Amino acid sequence: MTRASVRGSGARAAAQVRPERPFARFRWTVTVVLLALLAWSTWSVDATWGRLLQAPGRAVGFVGTLVETASLEPLGVALEAMWESIAIAWIATLLGAALSFPLVFLAAANLTRSRVRQPVRQVLNVFRAIPEIVLAIALIPFLGLGPVTGAVAMGISSIGTLGKLSAEIVESIDDGPLQAVEASGGGRLERLRWAVLPQAMPEIAAFWLYRFEINIRVSAVLGVIGIGGIGGFIAQAVERNVFERIGLGLLVVILATMLVDAISSRLRRRLIEGPSPAAQARRERASTGGGPTGDDAA
Amino acid sequence: MSGEASVDRERGRTEPAGRQVRPRKPPPQPFTILGLAGLVAFTLVTAWDWALGIGFDPLALPGELADSNPAMVEGLFNVTDADWRAQYVELLRTHFTDPDSPWPLSLDSRIGGGLVETVQIAVLATIVGAALSLPLAVLNARLGAPDRVTHAVVKALNNVNRAIPDVIWAALFVVLVGVGALPGILALTMFTIGVVVKLTSDVVDGIDRGPIEAARAAGASHAAAMRTALVPQILPAYASFSLYAFELNLRGAAVLGFVGAGGIGQAMSYYWSQLDFEAVSVIVFVYLVLVIVVEQVSISIRRRLG
Numbered sequence: 158m159t160r161a162s163v164r165g166s167g168a169r170a171a172a173q174v175r176p177e178r179p180f181a182r183f184r185w186t187v188t189v190v191l192l193a194l195l196a197w198s199t200w201s202v203d204a205t206w207g208r209l210l211q212a213p214g215r216a217v218g219f220v221g222t223l224v225e226t227a228s229l230e231p232l233g234v235a236l237e238a239m240w241e242s243i244a245i246a247w248i249a250t251l252l253g254a255a256l257s258f259p260l261v262f263l264a265a266a267n268l269t270r271s272r273v274r275q276p277v278r279q280v281l282n283v284f285r286a287i288p289e290i291v292l293a294i295a296l297i298p299f300l301g302l303g304p305v306t307g308a309v310a311m312g313i314s315s316i317g318t319l320g321k322l323s324a325e326i327v328e329s330i331d332d333g334p335l336q337a338v339e340a341s342g343g344g345r346l347e348r349l350r351w352a353v354l355p356q357a358m359p360e361i362a363a364f365w366l367y368r369f370e371i372n373i374r375v376s377a378v379l380g381v382i383g384i385g386g387i388g389g390f391i392a393q394a395v396e397r398n399v400f401e402r403i404g405l406g407l408l409v410v411i412l413a414t415m416l417v418d419a420i421s422s423r424l425r426r427r428l429i430e431g432p433s434p435a436a437q438a439r440r441e442r443a444s445t446g447g448g449p450t451g452d453d454a455a
Numbered sequence: 456m457s458g459e460a461s462v463d464r465e466r467g468r469t470e471p472a473g474r475q476v477r478p479r480k481p482p483p484q485p486f487t488i489l490g491l492a493g494l495v496a497f498t499l500v501t502a503w504d505w506a507l508g509i510g511f512d513p514l515a516l517p518g519e520l521a522d523s524n525p526a527m528v529e530g531l532f533n534v535t536d537a538d539w540r541a542q543y544v545e546l547l548r549t550h551f552t553d554p555d556s557p558w559p560l561s562l563d564s565r566i567g568g569g570l571v572e573t574v575q576i577a578v579l580a581t582i583v584g585a586a587l588s589l590p591l592a593v594l595n596a597r598l599g600a601p602d603r604v605t606h607a608v609v610k611a612l613n614n615v616n617r618a619i620p621d622v623i624w625a626a627l628f629v630v631l632v633g634v635g636a637l638p639g640i641l642a643l644t645m646f647t648i649g650v651v652v653k654l655t656s657d658v659v660d661g662i663d664r665g666p667i668e669a670a671r672a673a674g675a676s677h678a679a680a681m682r683t684a685l686v687p688q689i690l691p692a693y694a695s696f697s698l699y700a701f702e703l704n705l706r707g708a709a710v711l712g713f714v715g716a717g718g719i720g721q722a723m724s725y726y727w728s729q730l731d732f733e734a735v736s737v738i739v740f741v742y743l744v745l746v747i748v749v750e751q752v753s754i755s756i757r758r759r760l761g
Binding site for chain 2: 187219251298299374
């Protein structure tokens, strides 16, 4: 049956072949609101849009200068700054993990009554909402302006996300082991130790590593307010037009971030998926030498 | 405890060797040992007070927190002082009202204008960035790319983009287009692309392939198959990630001003350089309120998107 014949057989038949599209009120509202926001922002923002046209030409010149002035001379300083960013991010991640860990179990629906859980969740939400820069500014009167300030600010602001997502991981665990521990008389701590942690810990640790990747970027951002690291290094170089530092700084930050991402994502995969089948087989072959380890009753 | 004992007794009858009832605990995986050792070593290296560490001492931290800079604390949050509170309210009034204007709220001051500009930057960057992200997200997934070369190129470019922090983009765009809101918009557009493309293309990898096969079987070109069979499946997740990027942009927009890329950060760094900590405190406060309100709205919309 061709399209023409359908159309020819009357409006009713055509309507049956393809049902009328329902009026999507939600979709229309969203579209109109978005367009209105876009129009308002475009007209009222104090941006000289004409400069956009010059940007490609300038970019070519800028990259040209970067290539011309390319030099490995500031490599030591750049690497040092990058390492400082990584160190800040690592300490911040550990701090966030340590501070959020006890809250995770209080925020999980399968472990804690809602009377306790709801306030804890609200606390986590508050930490999630506060931007890192706000925390950093609030900490400066106490800790001064330096890497430790950045690490503490980022650590505190990591609590919210780490706590919320880790609690969701804990909520997704299998209920069986929890019931088994309970049935054999285990209390709250035994349940944590034998039912929750073995199931949730690999994923939680993987999530900590993921937060580390994010924190490296955040520490570069906080660098511009003066906590140190590669962010401040590049921002200062841009401000003072030190081209060999800009180019090398960019190169270092791109390569180092991608390297850490690659290592971290491999570790995360290993944490969640366990050892590769080949490695597992090798281990089993090595351990069977010491007599039977399997027991079908266990 | 008693349950375990009875099992032991029962087993004891059938199996003579009690040792076999509980299997030997396997030795820890090499990954676990190396991982823990690496963790401890890395932590010590980065936390120690030497060339490679930042000098983070958790035991000294409470002491350092107690030993504060009184001038800054008094400016930033001297909440117990009645004079400070009165002055704070006065500051809010002078910055957010205009005696000549009929409106209860005026956003023409340095702080009010900065706040509005921050929202405008975040809105523009999110809409433009998200619009560019949808096709890029499709190309960034193996399933959505027309060929392997396109996939590899898009993926590599997006990895480089994600490795550059948003302030660095902002600093670079300040060089290219001058100071103001424009470099901020461009920087956060790049940031939005990085976030939305990454998250959305992860969703593409997990979708139902049936509709795409159906579209191909019906003779659709690659682009048509993507548009009719793939995009509708990822649209809710994509919309949700775009809103999430808006929340991130609003938070990220505060730092842009420190490198000359507009927004509330400009007012923040101005008053900071004037050592007017009370004004900084007012900015931080109103900005925080804005972020929390927008986040609540965004979260409720995201929940609606499913």
